[in-house]
Amino acid sequence: MLGEAAMNVEVVVVGAGPVGLATAVALRQNGHEVAVVDKLAAGANTSRAAVIHAGTMDVLESIGVTKSLLATGLPLPQFAIRDGDKLLAGFGFRSLRTNHPYTLTIPQTVTEAVLLERLEELGGSVLRPRSAVGLTQDANGAQVTLDTGDVINAQYVVAADGVRSTIRELVGIAMPIGTPMLSASLIDVRIDGGLRTDEVTLYFAQAGVLVVAPFADGSFRLVAATPDAPEHPDVAYAQQLVDVRGPKSERPIVTDIVWGSRFRVYERVADRYREGRVLLAGDAAHTHSPVGGQGMNLGLRDAVRLGGALSTALTSGDESELDAYVVQGRAEAVEVVALAHRLTRVANAPRLLRPLRNLILGRVGRSESAKQRVAQRIAGLAGSRDEG
Structure with a gap:
């Protein structure tokens, strides 16, 4: 319990996923006083987001977590699009101007654990299980009421509480629901043979697409768009996905399910990122297709940028960096949603258009400049110094 007296901090962060923790x-x-609250009794025990791209790793250097992430993740130098065993296009990261020329595959649980360890190292902690149920604000600050009846007073509130954000709803920021683009299976499996361990692969097949990402512990992440995704996929279901959509020269044998789920893909961006003393970040502000692995990456870049902007505002009273975050952060989200939309549409092209799609991708795969541009976009480096 917080006790009878209200807690006074500079910032309340609602949500202790990767975005809330990084903020x-x-x-x-x-050196700022922060209260982090989360409704779960413990951190999530599922992997969900699975990759951290080069541009995000560059940003995370500023908060001192990249070495720990690298110690447990698997750096991969290429993202490839394949039709069975045939390489249609490979997008390498080694030539990009970044300190981290790779995609790092790492379960979200591990990412959260690294960020929590860093927060505790800095003297912070997470209040669990606590739900924010009320919020009031004025020109001088904000007050967040918890389900325990306790109140936290702060200068600012960060809504990092996910796509169904309570804080976003409490302050009246709209996030149009729209219709789901597709439904998909997300499964972590153990597999004997047949799958590449040196790249993230997007397989094209007549039955649909399959994304395969290897992890450092030898397991693999499978993501497949499918209308009949089971809530709890079993070995037989995962084996069918790999058989029908994956490589052909050597059959991968699924031996175990580590974790699995199904989800619906929505494309949504909040109407605005700020209402008074409240700012949005991560899935509370934007959500989109997992193709390309951009969701958590965009959220982590939100978090570090917002944390710096809040620090400036708290220290000097200058909110110009917050204003820039609101405008630039939403603009970047719109661009990333558009990129994920295009990748999803290409991946799930109608059957009659797939030969043309593969032909075009083959041409892209033979153009070094085109591959470089795509690699920059995937890596989260487009629009940065890497384009020069």
Whole structure:
């Protein structure tokens, strides 16, 4: 319990996923008092997001977590699109101007654990299980009421509480629901043979697409768009996906399911990122297709940028960086949603258009400049110094 007296901090972060934790770390690193609250009794035990791209790793250097992430993740130098065993296009990261020329595959549980360890190292912690149920604000600050009846007073509130954000709803920021683009299976499996361990692969097949990402522990992440995704996929279901959509020269044998789920893909961006003292970040602000692995990456870049902007506002009273975050952060989200939309549409092209799609991808795969541009976009480096 917080006790009878209200807690007074500079910032309340609602949500202790990767985005909330990274925001809190950025603030604590600059000496600010932060309260992080989360409705779960413990951190999530599922992997969900599975990749951290080069541009995000560059940003995470500023909060001191890249070495720990690298110690447990698997750096992969290429993203490839294949039709069975045939390479249609390979997008390498080694030539990009970045300190981290790879995609790092790492379960979200591990990413959260690294960020939480860094937060605790800086003297922070997470209040669990606590749900934010009320919020009031004025020109001087905000007050967040918890389900325990306790109140936290702060200068600012960060809504990092996911796509169904309570804080976003409490302050009246709209996030149009729309219709789902597709439904999909997300499964972590153990497999004997047949799958590449040196790249993230997007397989094209008549039955649909399959994304395969290897992890450092030898397991693999499978993502497949499918209308009949079971809530709890079993070995037989995962084996069928790999058989029908994966490589052909050597049959991968699924031996075990580590974790699995199904989900619906929506494309949504909040109407605005700020209402008074409240700012949105991560899935509370945007959500889209997992093709390309951009969701958590965009959220982590939100978090570090927002943490720095809040620090400036708290230290000097200058909110110009917050204004820039609101405008630039939403603009980047719109671009990333558009990129994920295009990748999803290409991946799930109608059957009659797939030969033309593969022909065009083959031509892209033979153009070094085109491959470089695509690699920059996937890596989260487009529009940065890497384009020069």
